[in-house]
Amino acid sequence: MPEFIPVIKKDDIQRQITRIAAAISADYQGRELIMIGVLKGAFLFLADLVRELKLEKIKIDFLQASSYGADTVSSENIVLKKDIDVDIRGKDVLVVEDIVDTGLTMARLIEHLKRHDPNSIRICAMIDKRERRKVAVNVDYACGCVEEGFLVGYGLDYAENYRNLPEIYHMKL
Ligand SMILES: O=P(O)(O)OC[C@H]1O[C@H](OP(=O)(O)OP(=O)(O)O)[C@H](O)[C@@H]1O
Ligand code: HPA
Ligand SMILES: [Mg+2]
Numbered sequence: 001m002p003e004f005i006p007v008i009k010k011d012d013i014q015r016q017i018t019r020i021a022a023a024i025s026a027d028y029q030g031r032e033l034i035m036i037g038v039l040k041g042a043f044l045f046l047a048d049l050v051r052e053l054k055l056e057k058i059k060i061d062f063l064q065a066s067s068y069g070a071d072t073v074s075s076e077n078i079v080l081k082k083d084i085d086v087d088i089r090g091k092d093v094l095v096v097e098d099i100v101d102t103g104l105t106m107a108r109l110i111e112h113l114k115r116h117d118p119n120s121i122r123i124c125a126m127i128d129k130r131e132r133r134k135v136a137v138n139v140d141y142a143c144g145c146v147e148e149g150f151l152v153g154y155g156l157d158y159a160e161n162y163r164n165l166p167e168i169y170h171m172k173l
Contacts, residue, residue, distance in 0.1 A: 003171070004172075007170050008154075009167050010166050012144075013126070013168065017048050020049070021049055024049075024124070025054040031055075032091065034059045034118075035094050037060065037061075038095065039062050040064065041097070041157065045154065049096065049124070059086055061085055061086045063083060065078055070159035072171075074105075076102075076104055084116075088117075089118065091118050093121045096124045096125075099128075099156060100127070100129065100133075101132050101133070102134040103133050103136065104134055106123060110137075122140040122141070126143045127146050127168070129151070130145065149170035150171050151169065152171045153166070154167060
């Protein structure tokens with residue numbers, strides 16, 4: 001049976017979401033923002049974040065990328081399972097992730113999205129985990145940095161389990 005050690009409590013996640021939502025709202029004031037959630041992991045974070053934004057024009061779309069499968073290490077084979085539907089040409093894009101870990105997924109997605117010629121792309125991640133970073137990725141808005149450990153809960157899974165946990169845990173197998 002895995003061991004689960006609490007890392008970020010529900011209230012802390014909520015407080016951090018409120019903090020970055022204020023920053024995003026200030027930065028994109030008066031502009032249209034296209035938010036692109038990266039499925040599956042970002043579904044809860046995106047849902048909570050968008051409801052805190054004070055912006056008049058927001059469009060929401062999704063990508064799906066997968067590379068971990070049932071493992072705790074990246075396969076390094078990033079499979080793009082679903083592409084965006086909205087036109088992002090000339091638009092301001094915010095990519096929303098649950099976690100940036102090795103950075104391989106985000107680097108691949110940014111490269112992909114840049115081909116559509118957006119005006120700008122920024123990155124928002126619930127967790128910025130730099131311990132295993134393999135490519136340079138600068139997270140513009142993060143709820144928190146975690147140094148080590150495989151995390152589950154609040155969208156983050158291990159082999160598709162535990163996404164529904166309301167807070168974030170370090171899972172020890
Ligand atoms: O920085 P990286 O090392 O690339 O890891 C981050 C990515 O890994 C996870 O996706 P996963 O492949 O587990 O798919 P999922 O979102 O469906 O769980 C997570 O949701 C990120 O998309
Ligand atoms: O720590 C993690 N937990 C769950 N999924 C992940 N994908 C990359 N890193 C992680
Ligand atoms: Mg996963």
